Amino acid sequence: MHDLKSLRDNPAAFDANWARRGLPPQTPAILELDEKRRKLQTELQTAQSRRNEASKEIGTVKSKGGDAGALMAEVASLKDKMATLEIQEKEVADQLTDVLSALPNMVADDVPDGEDxxxxxxxxxxxxxxxxxxxxxxxxxxxxxxxxxxxxxxxxxxxxxxxxxxxxxxxxxxxxxxxxxxxxxxxxxxxxxxxxxxxxxxxxxxxxxxxxxxxxxxxxxxxxxxxxxxxxxxxxxxxxxxxxxxxxxxxxxxxxxxxxxxxxxxxxxxxxxxxxxxxxxxxxxxxxxxxxxxxxxxxxxxxxxxxxxxxxxxxxxxxxxxxxxxxxxxxxxxxxxxxxxxxxxxxxxxxxxxxxxxxxxxxxxxxxxxxxxxxxxxxxxxxxxxxxxxxxxxxxxxxxxxxxxxxxxxxxxxxxxxxxxxxxxx
RNA sequence: GGGCAGGUGGCAGAGCGGUUGAAUGCGCUGCUCUCGAAAAGCAGUAUGGGUGCAAGCCCAUCGAGGGUUCGAAUCCCUCCCUGCCCGCCA
Structure with missing residues (x-):
């Protein structure tokens, strides 16, 4: 596995290094997946956050004998959205993991270049x-x-x-x-x-x-x-x-x-x-x-x-x-x-x-x-x-x-x- | 292989459907007190991720994975692991 954070900061260095092993540029595809994943994750987390909040409110309302119907309906619709987002997020995350775990380690600077x-x-x-x-x-x-x-x-x-x-x-x-x-x-x-x-x-x-x-x-x-x-x-x-x-x-x-x-x-x-x-x-x-x-x-x-x-x-x-x-x-x-x-x-x-x-x-x-x-x-x-x-x-x-x-x-x-x-x- | 009991933070150990990322104790870190130390008191003390200049905010994680529920450490299912008893066997 590779450090995504430093790969984001300096993709050119990663590609240059992989090139020493004869690999074509890898980071464009990785960065695209990474960006996609983070977008989905943020969206998912926003929904989860609201779900957690609403559930707490439901608890409070119910304990006071009030009607939590509207809140429950909101959570129900959030759940649909979350289920979709979760599947998408997992799929992209899996793709990202697959790509990253198939890429070899960085070559040290003092290693001689060569094909074989x-x-x-x-x-x-x-x-x-x-x-x-x-x-x-x-x-x-x-x-x-x-x-x-x-x-x-x-x-x-x-x-x-x-x-x-x-x-x-x-x-x-x-x-x-x-x-x-x-x-x-x-x-x-x-x-x-x-x-x-x-x-x-x-x-x-x-x-x-x-x-x-x-x-x-x-x-x-x-x-x-x-x-x-x-x-x-x-x-x-x-x-x-x-x-x-x-x-x-x-x-x-x-x-x-x-x-x-x-x-x-x-x-x-x-x-x-x-x-x-x-x-x-x-x-x-x-x-x-x-x-x-x-x-x-x-x-x-x-x-x-x-x-x-x-x-x-x-x-x-x-x-x-x-x-x-x-x-x-x-x-x-x-x-x-x-x-x-x-x-x-x-x-x-x-x-x-x-x-x-x-x-x-x-x-x-x-x-x-x-x-x-x-x-x-x-x-x-x-x-x-x-x-x-x-x-x-x-x-x-x-x-x-x-x-x-x-x-x-x-x-x-x-x-x-x-x-x-x-x-x-x- | 059969039966029983369990798996919660660095450790021990509560919690058994709601504001509990988690009581309490120990350990550890800082501070106070002290000439110094001990004791005592106070404060802090998980990991990964998202977001942000930052402070911070948010998400996930109570063996793993599914499920039920508005809400799960707590209920259900499957698997894994640990301990004890029985059986078997280097």
Missing amino acids: ENSNVEVRIFGTPKKSNSAVPDHVAIGEALGMMDFDAAAKVAGARFSVNKGGIARLHRALAQLMLDTHTTEHGYTEVDPPLLVNDEVMYGTTQLPKFRDDQFGTTDGRWLIPTSEVVLTNLVRDEILENFEEPIRMTAMTPCFRKEAGSAGRDTRGIIRQHQFYKVEMVSITRPEDSEAEHQRMTECAENILKKLELPFRTIVLCSGDMGFAARKTYDLEVWVPSQEKFREISSCSNCGDIQSRRMKARFKRPGAKDTEFVHTLNGSGLAVGRALVAVMENYYDPEDGGIFVPKALLPYMGGVTKIVKAG
Whole structure:
């Protein structure tokens, strides 16, 4: 949702910003609806006011035993008028809401312009991608050779875009999640949360999955949704709140499965576990005051980077251009890890500052000491990290061509129960 | 799943058809008193929206959505949620 008041004051700025995402001017239609709505509302409120007044008079007259017939007739005619106005007002208001909730967030000033991923800008790079004389097998080949990844079994029980990991690889996956959670909670100041994985419509609307991205979501037969990321739940924990004494950012992290239909991704990344209907992700969410969100965004991105540094995986950080950013984001940093089999950097984390677009939808506010009015908080979210993709990166970057095994990264040793290398059983 | 009891302001808790956006208490803010503090007294203290230069005025909101009525926090219907008991089950 967008701030109608400031849109009224400066429609040109809104259109100019949306143009950076390639959208045609939106404000003429919005302002027309807005004006129409306010006119109807004022008219309706005038009628309601008179109705309230007349009803009070009727009460007074009746209590004195007088005849309130004329007043009652007046109210009766007002009611007809009000019923019509109410319907019209609701219709226009709904249209306005539909238009506004389908429009993406304002792009931050320092985001580079561009149409697609080709205009994204590398901010920094860590480590050196391993050069190999012979091609490194991909994680599927490695996992299947070890007998620890079984995609046929996954297809049998669930279908395409699912996986079955076993033994050392399953443990490696769990160890990665453990490292991430422990790092965020003990070193980065995040509070661990164990949230519901099924949520209602309002929550999905709050973080902008609804109404626009309904087709990407798995719904349940009783009207709930499987979360596509724990950002949805964590962020909505402050919905409908007015925070008092709110100074320091609220920081939360969670490790949850995520469910996505990948409706628009047919044919992309069909091999392996890069893109599946179900995957685990450690998420970071921060709630801040408006003036703190920029710094928090940098901080959060560094928290995600720290995990890759601990794992000693080569990666780069890029800032997404205006045309490549997600719907809710004002600004987004992606972390891309080196995937040797593809000889490419692939996205493993996305950290976004969503400004107040989610908080407006969620009615998540705070009040400054002594202030009369409430303000909307800012919300940020970032993957810290996608566990499945981290597994791919570890498998391929720590692959030992000598025996087809996988060395365990130093940072994961505490979680592997003495195992230093994953090798084929027996 | 069955039965019972409930959902009111930051909290507790009245109200059960009319002037109640809502008594009272607690909390919080300001003032008075005091050398200061406490106590006491006085005043204020919801959210969203419309309108206006402003002061202000107006509308909506007592879990949500419908309905009855001139008028609903109060009556009726549906749904949601909470507590307790029974049943079932990781």
